Amino acid sequence: MREWGRISRASTVRRDHYPSPVEAQVAVEAKRRDKEKRGYA
Secondary structure (H helix, E strand, O other), X not given: XXXXXXXXXXXEEEOOOOOOHHHHHHHHXXXXXXXXXXXXX
């Protein structure tokens, strides 16, 4: 589950379902790398 939005506002939530915990962890790590490239993390 990912959540984003402006401070003090209702957030947008996205739930992605993965067949295994390993695939979910790979997706989390990929998203983290993408954010680090853009300077968000």
